[in-house]
Amino acid sequence: MATVPPCLLFLFLVALTRIIGIARAQFYCESTACDAGGVSIDFPFYQRESQIPGCGYPGFELSCANSTDPLLTLPAEPGDFTVKLISLEVQQVWINDPQQCLPKRMIRERGLNLRGSPFQFTDDYSLVNYTFFRCPSNLTALSMVPPIKCLNSGVNSGNNSLVVAILSDPPFPTPWTTPCHVISWAMIPIAGVPWLFWTDYYSDIKLEWDNPNCGSCEARGGRCGFVGPTLRDTAFRVGCYDLPTQLQGLSRKTKYGLGIGLGIPGGFCIIVLAYLFYAKMKTYEQQGLSRSDFSTIILPRLPVQTMGLDAASIEKYPKTLLGESGRLPKPNDNLCSICLCEYQPKETLRTIPECNHYFHANCIDGWLKMNATCPLCRNLPERSVSSLTPSIPTSPTH
């Protein structure tokens, strides 16, 4: 019997080192941010200063060097852009100029050059040719047009001139532009129908990406990442991890590690134990003793057991997609009480109808997996006994 404890010890040592090794690899690639509460940086994005390139997809490198918001560099565009929002579900990133003067950058590059980057303008944009004019400030035709203030410095500027952007090819004559002089033209991304003037100088620009295609994975509550034995292989294949399943707390990598960590030495141990069992049985048979002693050998079980809802039950609670305003119909309820963040436009919320409480879908989903009650009123949402799933299956002998 003396060979059994070293065998089990070996099994657990191997499993332990596997789990620690995986935990460390995941630590480097964990969700991060430049600033607490700032835009969170997740795959396919990665942070240049604290993560290795293997954590993200090529072209999705962000920097936290000079800013509380992440900065994105586009290959064909000089200078950085501030990242204001990342939506992994719809595969969009909203960018802006760190100096809050997008028109200046548009003039310099005659537009926004996305060449060589994984991004493109979202469908609601069209590129429209606008000409930038510097006009006398007492021009009555311009009295309703907000001037581009950040362009009012520089040559020929002064208190009596202002810069505006007018359609390069207007559908009607514009003789009143005669006292103005042309600065430059640029292809401006315009969301919706272009007006004679471009006035949306300060809005974020929405870019989207097709590759890697992780939106559906994120929407289903999973987490996208590279597949394969190394962090990223040359084919940049991606897979979906952490989809809500029975072993909710464990990522697929951890489960994989557990499988290898326990499987190989476990198989070895089972062979050893089977051999010992066989040998003992022979001995006992020879000695004419009872075999019941062997029933005391039980495999150790993981002690964790929490009661939450399974993914299917959680999915039964209604979801709400917030509009552009980021506000709920109930005006006083725009803070998620789980993460204490305000609801932002385009976020997905989930309600527990029994108590009419709203939460971020990913916050309440995580909560309900661990705990089947509403975090605010502690009401037990309606559920069937069968939907209660222990995180770790227990054996019937317990």
Ligand SMILES: *[C@@H]1O[C@H](CO)[C@@H](O)[C@H](O)[C@H]1NC(C)=O
């Ligand atoms: C940060 O700012 C300094 C000067 O302000 C500049 O030299 C440097 O290039 C900036 N770094 C990045 C990553 O933008």
Ligand SMILES: *[C@@H]1O[C@H](CO)[C@@H](O)[C@H](O)[C@H]1NC(C)=O
């Ligand atoms: C606008 O100002 C200029 C001088 O800055 C002046 O010559 C011109 O008459 C003014 N036009 C109107 C319509 O007030």
Ligand SMILES: *[C@@H]1O[C@H](CO)[C@@H](O)[C@H](O)[C@H]1NC(C)=O
């Ligand atoms: C603009 O007007 C202010 C006073 O109103 C004056 O001090 C300043 O010098 C003017 N700037 C230019 C460029 O004329």
Ligand SMILES: *[C@@H]1O[C@H](CO)[C@@H](O)[C@H](O)[C@H]1NC(C)=O
């Ligand atoms: C935009 O309009 C300007 C002025 O009419 C013209 O010179 C330029 O070629 C146009 N650019 C494009 C890309 O059409």
